[in-house]
Amino acid sequence: MKITADFHIHSKFSRATAKNLDLENLWVAAQIKGVNVVATGDFSHPAWFAEIEAKLEPARPGLLKLKQEFTTLCGARVPPACRADMCFVLATEISNIYKKDGKTRKNHNLVLVPDLDTARRLNRKLAAIGNIHSDGRPILGLDARDLLEIVLETSADAFLIPAHIWTPWFSMLGSKSGFDSIAECFGDLTPHVFAAETGLSSDPAMNWRVSSLDGVTLVSNSDAHSPANLGRARRRANTTWTATAVVGCALRHGKPWPATGNAPSVENHSPSAFFTGWRSSRTDQPAPNPPPLILISTWFHLRRSWPRSCRLARRAARSARPTSRPWPPLGRNSLFFSTWNRTALSRPESHFSPRRS
Numbered sequence: 001m002k003i004t005a006d007f008h009i010h011s012k013f014s015r016a017t018a019k020n021l022d023l024e025n026l027w028v029a030a031q032i033k034g035v036n037v038v039a040t041g042d043f044s045h046p047a048w049f050a051e052i053e054a055k056l057e058p059a060r061p062g063l064l065k066l067k068q069e070f071t072t073l074c075g076a077r078v079p080p081a082c083r084a085d086m087c088f089v090l091a092t093e094i095s096n097i098y099k100k101d102g103k104t105r106k107n108h109n110l111v112l113v114p115d116l117d118t119a120r121r122l123n124r125k126l127a128a129i130g131n132i133h134s135d136g137r138p139i140l141g142l143d144a145r146d147l148l149e150i151v152l153e154t155s156a157d158a159f160l161i162p163a164h165i166w167t168p169w170f171s172m173l174g175s176k177s178g179f180d181s182i183a184e185c186f187g188d189l190t191p192h193v194f195a196a197e198t199g200l201s202s203d204p205a206m207n208w209r210v211s212s213l214d215g216v217t218l219v220s221n222s223d224a225h226s227p228a229n230l231g232r233a234r235r236r237a238n239t240t241w242t243a244t245a246v247v248g249c250a251l252r253h254g255k256p257w258p259a260t261g262n263a264p265s266v267e268n269h270s271p272s273a274f275f276t277g278w279r280s281s282r283t284d285q286p287a288p289n290p291p292p293l294i295l296i297s298t299w300f301h302l303r304r305s306w307p308r309s310c311r312l313a314r315r316a317a318r319s320a321r322p323t324s325r326p327w328p329p330l331g332r333n334s335l336f337f338s339t340w341n342r343t344a345l346s347r348p349e350s351h352f353s354p355r356r357s
Contacts, residue, residue, distance in 0.1 A: 005035065006234045007089065007219070008041075008091065008110050008163060013135070020227060028077045028078055029230045038086070090119045091111065094140060097140075106176075106177040107144045109163055126150075147160065161195045171199070198220055
């Protein structure tokens, strides 16, 4: 059967996420948007993992579903025409910040595991390395290559995918703190990296220009920080209902299915994406040529100078305001007890006092 999957989301325990980003709202949003398989996100966070264990139960091999007591409460929010089978797969995002080859590297990596026991064992290993309690997306001083080694040692059915590989500051190929290739990042374990996430700031056609990515599958996920953003980019594959089949087939053989209206210019992941734009589902078309350099430099100049101009204008407006009160307080010399001085309207510094002879 055809599976639509979104393997990269977050929970309410991650920074800059919606407070209603819980399993019930994900279950409702997934059915309304037609997504069959959704990542749990952030299973490395102890509090979120406790919720996963309390609210989810095994559905199919390696897949979880929301318990009946919770689906009964949320079922009224799903239109009858949208109701369908929906499962969760265990996934989390790890932020790796470390030194390598004399430079500070910052990568985000997506990890998917086949079952709760594997997730529990992986959490124990990560807790011994760094703090996994403070954020749903933990920050670890761990080499990305070493993280992949730990994942593979924990389970042969676990996967690691470099996340949003073109984000400037936190990605494998980012211009600020990334590498020049997958091999430079993962070294001898490069053959185990069979997929890479395009992120919201690029589309497959933009990635096809990089020859070093020809050997990996390009993945599109939503990186949702709220239920409303679920499924804005997703994967489609024709496979069976098992975790190994769903994840493996969708990542290795599936097709990216970006949602419409998901332009990189509004996602603010990369300045270059502002000019290239998000393509439609027809990714066989070549990416457009970049604009002339003068347009790029003009945009960056306005981006820096415009806020300062606004601040100066507000400061000038405040300094031009009259210091006297536009209307005097009630008292013996107020308008109600004195003769109207019409010339006071043109003299902000004067009060509405009676005319003196």
